Amino acid sequence: MACHGLNCNNTKLIGAHIVPRGFANLIRADRNSELLKVADGGVSKAFPQLGETDGNILCADCDSALGKNDAYAVDVCRKFASDDRANLFEDNSVDAERFSIFILSLLWRASISKRGRYCQVVTFGPYERVAREIIFGARPISEMPAFELIISKLRSPRHNIDRIIIDPVRFKFQKVNAYSFVLAGI
16 A cells, blocks of 8 residues: 555555644643543543554655644644633734644545544545645645635633544535534634
């Protein structure tokens, strides 16, 4: 099996993270805390402690290329400070295009994965090729008008919502496929 990276034929693939490992590290209060998996059957400690990986999607070089935007997104989420009194937020220091490309790359990785919950939930269909070209820098994100991003921040007076990650869920929004997920409360 060859790497799914743009113009890459490397067959030496690695265990690439769908949701970047940095988010698992970010939501852990300390290195000894465990991540819990919440599913239909209840809560268990069976969650991969550094996130789900797929050894059939990317080589080390292509994973590393995407990792630059992964690290940027983790940093944005780490530094984000919400105002619990405000209903809207704005952070002019965030490179919106770069953050959007990261989100697109996370969904693209989930769409090409054949791992359990991802292959059943995320699919890009005819957009897979153009998404790959965008996330590897061959096209600008403006060439994918079907991709729109809405960001919100969870709030709770009683719970530390910055420690929540929820995998993508597909739903219909105005008759088109949409995905919702949470990364460190965002």
